[in-house]
Amino acid sequence: MSVSLIPDSWPSADGIWHDLHLAPEALGAGLPAMSDAAIVVEQGAIAWVGAYAELPDDYRQLPKHAGQGAMVTPGLIDCHTHLVYGGQRANEFAMRLAGASYEEVARAGGGIVSSVKSTRLANEDALFDAAVPRLQALLAEGVCAIEIKSGYGLSLEHERKQLRVARRLGQAFGVTVCTTFLGAHALPPEYAGRSDDYIRLVCEEMLPALAAEGLVDAVDVFCETIGFTLAQTEQVFQAAQALGLPVKLHAEQLSDMGGSALAARYGALSCDHIEHLSAEGIAAMLQAGTVAVLLPGAYFTLRDTHMPPIAALRAAGVPMAVSTDHNPGTSPALSLLLMLNMACTLFRLTVPEALAGVTRHAAQALGLQATHGQIAAGCTANFVLWPLGDVAELAYWLGQRPACSVVRQGRLAVDGMGLHRSAA
Numbered sequence: 001m002s003v004s005l006i007p008d009s010w011p012s013a014d015g016i017w018h019d020l021h022l023a024p025e026a027l028g029a030g031l032p033a034m035s036d037a038a039i040v041v042e043q044g045a046i047a048w049v050g051a052y053a054e055l056p057d058d059y060r061q062l063p064k065h066a067g068q069g070a071m072v073t074p075g076l077i078d079c080h081t082h083l084v085y086g087g088q089r090a091n092e093f094a095m096r097l098a099g100a101s102y103e104e105v106a107r108a109g110g111g112i113v114s115s116v117k118s119t120r121l122a123n124e125d126a127l128f129d130a131a132v133p134r135l136q137a138l139l140a141e142g143v144c145a146i147e148i149k150s151g152y153g154l155s156l157e158h159e160r161k162q163l164r165v166a167r168r169l170g171q172a173f174g175v176t177v178c179t180t181f182l183g184a185h186a187l188p189p190e191y192a193g194r195s196d197d198y199i200r201l202v203c204e205e206m207l208p209a210l211a212a213e214g215l216v217d218a219v220d221v222f223c224e225t226i227g228f229t230l231a232q233t234e235q236v237f238q239a240a241q242a243l244g245l246p247v248k249l250h251a252e253q254l255s256d257m258g259g260s261a262l263a264a265r266y267g268a269l270s271c272d273h274i275e276h277l278s279a280e281g282i283a284a285m286l287q288a289g290t291v292a293v294l295l296p297g298a299y300f301t302l303r304d305t306h307m308p309p310i311a312a313l314r315a316a317g318v319p320m321a322v323s324t325d326h327n328p329g330t331s332p333a334l335s336l337l338l339m340l341n342m343a344c345t346l347f348r349l350t351v352p353e354a355l356a357g358v359t360r361h362a363a364q365a366l367g368l369q370a371t372h373g374q375i376a377a378g379c380t381a382n383f384v385l386w387p388l389g390d391v392a393e394l395a396y397w398l399g400q401r402p403a404c405s406v407v408r409q410g411r412l413a414v415d416g417m418g419l420h421r422s423a424a
């Protein structure tokens with residue numbers, strides 16, 4: 001299948017969007033909702049936002065788009081995914097139900113390495129085709145930017161393939177895709193017993209080559225007893241730093257390895273999972289401006305009971321993001337709205353906190369905060385219109401996605417409310 005959904009043919013969103021109700025947080029940190037609001041879009045960017053009554057005269061002649069009183073949020077951002085891979089791992093679901101832990105499944109040859117086998121067998125087109133419906137599910141509920149990691153190739157050739165597919169998805173669907181090189185995700189079978197040699201390959205060959213091809217926006221490591229050590233993680237961070245690339249970390253998911261404090265020393269954009277994060281880790285992240293990315297889908301799927309230290313993160317003022325962590329093993333989740341629900345229900349986030357977690361803080365976790373994650377002049381025109389009366393409805397429904405219309409990259413990319421039809 002060659003998918004070209006031709007974003008260029010979608011209706012332009014340029015003009016004045018009026019009759020809008022801006023959700024809390026949409027206009028910035030801690031800012032309340034605003035009714036009778038308007039957004040002016042010019043050449044795909046937000047030129048002005050505010051109360052319609054205060055619309056500057058200069059804009060009054062622009063074409064108008066009636067928002068039908070919809071509630072508006074910034075375009076959603078899924079800041080941690082492993083969206084591109086071959087196969088699936090439903091068999092592990094059954095193994096875990098029978099009592100096996102994630103570590104036991106991994107040590108028995110399942111886990112990440114089993115997805116590596118299927119990913120290596122698939123060519124670029126097959127990986128693209130498999131990822132399309134996953135991406136479409138996320139886009140349909142308002143996702144306008146997404147991070148996609150490699151890490152199921154674990155060799156230069158196969159990591160390249162994954163990252164190239166991630167870039168292609170961004171182009172085909174007119175969505176911001178941030179690529180993260182996760183070569184240090186697991187030890188490939190051909191390096192069994194030689195993890196230091198593999199880390200050398202990651203640092204000296206894979207990362208420099210892929211960065212030179214423009215395929216890497218950030219670098220990540222799985223720092224864990226079943227992943228890589230603190231020392232190996234630091235080697236990868238040094239290699240990233242030498243290339244001027246930002247880092248992030250799969251940290252403290254199963255145990256407290258001190259990875260978050262290390263990542264913070266390298267100015268990490270985010271530390272993700274962090275169920276076992278310590279007070280020292282929180283202090284280091286606060287100082288470095290590192291975002292805490294909460295992944296309730298993995299917590300739920302693994303039937304984890306060790307909560308991330310939410311109250312301490314909140315008290316310290318560390319920004320918290322929320323993401324699907326979509327992957328075939330620990331989080332086969334394809335709804336960011338469901339993650340909102342889980343972040344509130346399982347992790348006790350408030351609805352505005354959860355909303356900031358999939359907008360402003362998710363943008364910060366990707367280094368996109370200047371252009372994404374809020375409705376502000378100068379940002380890319382990414383916003384979602386929801387025909388809902390209460391913002392809590394975004395987190396409330398379980399297994400039902402409210403209809404929405406999505407302005408993505410300055411175009412009406414999804415029109416579940418029939419706005420275009422009613423304007424015609």
Ligand code: NIG
Nearest residue numbers: 111112222298325327329330
């Ligand atoms: O974020 N923890 C490591 N990486 C993924 C899981 C990947 C897999 O099991 O395939 C995660 O949960």
Ligand code: FE
Nearest residue numbers: 080082250325
């Ligand atoms: Fe992950």
